[in-house]
Amino acid sequence: MSLNMFVQHFINALGLGALYGLIAIGYTMVYGILRLINFAHGDIFMLGAYFVFFATIQFKLPWGIGVAIAIAGATLCGLLVDRIAYRPLRSAPRISALISAIGVSFFLENLSVVVFTGMPRAVVQPPWLMHPILIKSPSFGEIRLIPLGLMVPVISFLIVGGLLWIVHRTKPGLAMRSISYDIETTRLMGVSVDRIIALTFALGSALAALAGIMWALRYPRVEPFMGIFPGFKAFIAAVFGGIGSIPGAMIGGLALGFVEIMSIAFFPRLSGYKDAFAFVLLIVILLVKPTGLMGERLEEKI
Amino acid sequence: MLDIQNLNIWYRGIHAVKGIDVSIDKGEIVTLIGANGAGKSSTIRAIAGLVRGFKGYIGYSRSQGKPVRLNGRQPEEMVKMGIALSPEGRRILPQLTAEENLRLGAYTRDDKEEIARDIDYVYDLFPRLKERRSQKGGTLSGGEQQMLAVGRALMSRPDLLMLDEPSLGLAPMLVGEVFDIIREINRQGKTILLVEQNAFAALKIAHKAYVLEVGTITIQGTGEELLQDPRVKDAYLGG
Numbered sequence: 001m002s003l004n005m006f007v008q009h010f011i012n013a014l015g016l017g018a019l020y021g022l023i024a025i026g027y028t029m030v031y032g033i034l035r036l037i038n039f040a041h042g043d044i045f046m047l048g049a050y051f052v053f054f055a056t057i058q059f060k061l062p063w064g065i066g067v068a069i070a071i072a073g074a075t076l077c078g079l080l081v082d083r084i085a086y087r088p089l090r091s092a093p094r095i096s097a098l099i100s101a102i103g104v105s106f107f108l109e110n111l112s113v114v115v116f117t118g119m120p121r122a123v124v125q126p127p128w129l130m131h132p133i134l135i136k137s138p139s140f141g142e143i144r145l146i147p148l149g150l151m152v153p154v155i156s157f158l159i160v161g162g163l164l165w166i167v168h169r170t171k172p173g174l175a176m177r178s179i180s181y182d183i184e185t186t187r188l189m190g191v192s193v194d195r196i197i198a199l200t201f202a203l204g205s206a207l208a209a210l211a212g213i214m215w216a217l218r219y220p221r222v223e224p225f226m227g228i229f230p231g232f233k234a235f236i237a238a239v240f241g242g243i244g245s246i247p248g249a250m251i252g253g254l255a256l257g258f259v260e261i262m263s264i265a266f267f268p269r270l271s272g273y274k275d276a277f278a279f280v281l282l283i284v285i286l287l288v289k290p291t292g293l294m295g296e297r298l299e300e301k302i
Numbered sequence: 303m304l305d306i307q308n309l310n311i312w313y314r315g316i317h318a319v320k321g322i323d324v325s326i327d328k329g330e331i332v333t334l335i336g337a338n339g340a341g342k343s344s345t346i347r348a349i350a351g352l353v354r355g356f357k358g359y360i361g362y363s364r365s366q367g368k369p370v371r372l373n374g375r376q377p378e379e380m381v382k383m384g385i386a387l388s389p390e391g392r393r394i395l396p397q398l399t400a401e402e403n404l405r406l407g408a409y410t411r412d413d414k415e416e417i418a419r420d421i422d423y424v425y426d427l428f429p430r431l432k433e434r435r436s437q438k439g440g441t442l443s444g445g446e447q448q449m450l451a452v453g454r455a456l457m458s459r460p461d462l463l464m465l466d467e468p469s470l471g472l473a474p475m476l477v478g479e480v481f482d483i484i485r486e487i488n489r490q491g492k493t494i495l496l497v498e499q500n501a502f503a504a505l506k507i508a509h510k511a512y513v514l515e516v517g518t519i520t521i522q523g524t525g526e527e528l529l530q531d532p533r534v535k536d537a538y539l540g541g
Contacts, residue, residue, distance in 0.1 A: 174402060174406055177395075182393060182395060188352075188377055188381070188389060188393075189381065189409045190381030191378060191409050192376075192378050
């Protein structure tokens with residue numbers, strides 16, 4: 001493979017990996033606090049994509065406003081999912097909340113089929129994001145980049161930096177870290193645990209929505225089941241990176257993005273197995289290091 | 303300040319506390335002593351809001367005002383009302399640094415400068431914590447963790463400080479040190495409710511004491527009286 005092709009694939013992998021990472025963060029944060037796999041998370045991603053589609057293409061709003069509406073709408077949905085499906089089950093056995101999560105996921109997918117119809121819809125990308133930039137250099141050869149390809153990883157990394165700042169430098173972040181170790185003691189410190197959990201869902205959902213929006217720009221269509229596979233893969237990324245760890249989720253997402261893109265780049269005949277690589281990666285990490293790359297401890301994983 | 307009447311608590315189907323009355327006046331150190339499973343922890347946890355579905359009356363008045371009924375309130379509300387609990391087994395958050403543990407204790411407060419001052423105050427009380435301030439809680443020794451747990455409870459500026467078994471698992475010398483500091487905190491104006499199995503150490507500093515046996519108060523009096531009481535001597539002070 002020529003160097004310029006490699007750079008092309010590298011940037012592509014960076015973008016895909018960053019999106020997996022953004023979604024994975026929502027899984028890992030909720031799991032870190034509640035020991036719950038929020039199966040509805042992939043569907044919040046899908047809703048984010050739909051909301052931006054309706055705002056910008058149906059209602060012709062500018063992209064900036066559309067993105068804000070989509071993130072706000074999906075965040076609200078994430079909060080409702082927690083309030084309705086998970087909070088009543090806080091003191092129930094963990095398996096009940098897990099089943100509730102699966103139920104919510106099916107509900108959101110099928111509700112979307114009813115409301116949005118099952119037909120995939122095309123997303124019209126803003127032209128300035130797609131306008132190719134040619135970079136020529138004697139050592140590289142020619143590289144074609146579109147602004148979107150660079151924007152996705154840059155925004156993702158900035159957001160993750162901001163999130164790490166919230167978790168490690170602010171009071172609600174301190175409460176989040178504390179809840180993930182010991183809920184009862186955290187309450188004794190005067191923390192309203194339900195409010196911090198809601199904040200966690202809000203942050204996770206906003207990130208999923210953002211990922212959904214960027215996904216819809218990269219692969220320009222939306223449909224009700226579009227969240228399932230990215231959701232699964234992001235969950236694998238979270239496990240790979242060490243579930244509960246935010247940097248781990250990003251690293252896991254990037255690793256997955258690179259495995260997927262590079263294996264097809266180097267072995268084009270394997271492209272039919274694209275979706276299988278994630279699961280192979282999952283099996284390998286569970287065999288070799290079940291806590292994931294950055295995971296510190298292993299509690300019941302389902 | 304705190305008035306408990308006819309408190310009944312059921313814990314995992316067992317009638318753990320059977321109609322006890324306890325009263326705490328402002329400025330006192332009051333101790334509940336008794337063996338494991340006597341109902342001491344259940345009582346203190348009920349006051350802190352961690353136990354659901356108990357019967358009886360728990361009334362609390364912060365200053366001169368009318369007492370408020372505490373039954374059925376959430377633990378986080380209690381903290382705002384000026385009641386802090388340093389729980390049994392210390393419950394330090396192992397992955398947070400010592401200082402983050404203290405900051406968490408001040409969670410209900412927003413007065414940054416005063417919080418910084420209180421952190422310094424805790425470091426004055428427990429100089430060893432200052433050396434360990436940026437170390438993870440889980441790496442501290444048992445004694446240091448206990449000091450951190452007491453300091454953390456102080457960070458909410460409570461009127462009533464409740465300590466559940468602060469001597470648990472500490473070397474005898476450290477027990478003395480911790481109890482000296484508890485007495486010092488009391489002298490500075492905090493009311494203290496102390497639950498202890500180490501009856502001797504607790505009675506020595508307590509103004510008022512209750513002996514709990516299988517959920518009932520069997521003996522009560524001043525700390526001095528109970529130290530001299532032959533029944534207490536026999537059962538709890540090793541004859």
